[in-house]
Amino acid sequence: MNLISVIVPCWNEEETIPIYYEHMCPVMDAIDADCELIFVDDGSQDATLSEMKKLSEKDARCQYLSFSRNFGKEAAIYAGLCKAKGDYVVVMDVDLQDPPELLPKMYEMVKSGICDSVATRRSDRTGEPVIRSFLSENFYKFINKISKTQLVYGARDYRIMCRKMVDAVLQMSEYNRFSKGIFSWVGFRTEWLEYENVERSAGETKWSLRQLFKYSLEGITGFSVAPLSVAAVLGVVFCGVSFLMILFLVIRTLIWGDPVAGWPSMVCVILFMGGIQLLCMGIMGEYLSKTYLESKHRPIYIVRSSSYEKE
Structure with missing residues (x-):
């Protein structure tokens, strides 16, 4: 039976981890494959690590990594990819803005061989501040004009990839990482699933406008001269x-x-x-x-x- 590795980056997410696990359990039980959850603690300052340890002791399908300090979400994704043993690997957020209910459909699509990866994008930005939506939309327009690596507007990190694509991504071991660009640059056949924007299950977003601006510069300098x-x-x-x-x-x-x-x-x-x-x-x-x-x-x-x- 195939193994699906699900990478879940976390930073100060003690409230959302138990909620996420409750939503993922029926999905993992229903899917026609073995599953493992790889939680990556990105130097959290709350009880995130304690919640991960509880799940690891409770459920053998749950694994965790804890960083010595905050290295950023990109480092957390890379660490999870390095540890993932699955035939298929999933990257998704812990706050349930990436609906777990889509995973069985994504798995069936990639398993059928019609594509190497199934990625998701938001069809709207309901509930998001207007200024953030405006800046995000124009960032995608700008980078697609100046870069040969094209990014899909509204694209999330939430995706499932076959083993070959994961191995290709791991070959790109650069220090300054921009996963959306890397996933696009390595190629492979990708199908897109749209869904309506979902609010966080708990807590507040960790991405300020300043952090998003720095992240956008990472993308521009990483994939365009x-x-x-x-x-x-x-x-x-x-x-x-x-x-x-x-x-x-x-x-x-x-x-x-x-x-x-x-x-x-x-x-x-x-x-x-x-x-x-x-x-x-x-x-x-x-x-x-x-x-x-x-x-x-x-x-x-x-x-x-x-x-x-x-x-």
Whole structure:
């Protein structure tokens, strides 16, 4: 019988873990395959780890990893993929915004061989702040214009993958990770399931606008070099403009003399050009910092405790 490994990243989710388990039990019992739940504690500061240990002692299907500190959701997903033994691997959130009820259908689709992966996307963003929905929609539009790796609007991390696709993802062991881009970049045939937005089962979202902005930069710099091209184009354009301005000033001086120009306009030009230079340096610095972090070859995560230690 096939084994399905379900990776569940958690950060300060002590309230949602018992609720999630209650919803997953009937799904795992009904599905025509063996299942294992791999909970990954991303350095939580509440009783998340205690809840994981309780489930591990109660149900042999539940395993857990606990990080030494908060490494981020991307590291938690990667850690789960490394530990997953299943013929098929699922990534889903613990807050039930990824409906467990879809899993049997997803499994049947990928098992039939019509695709290598079944991914989900939200058909609406009901209950989400307007500004967050607006920024998210425009992020997808922007990155799809500047990157060869196309992302589906509303895509969730919730998906099921065959073993070959999981192995391909594990080959991409970069330190700076953006899973939505990685899943798309490795290819394989993917079918999409739509569902209406679901509210969290408990607690509050851990993603602030600042964190989402940093995450979007990770995606842009990880899967597109267009910003570097923009910086180069700006440099060429302003070099050309400055050359024309010099030529204009030389001709004007030869014909009409050199009247004293107003200093405010000169200050504005200097500030504008300085801002453009700093922008270009910032873009290059962002890419350089990614290269610097990758060159250190630091581990993506560090495990403090794990149910696998008992094996």
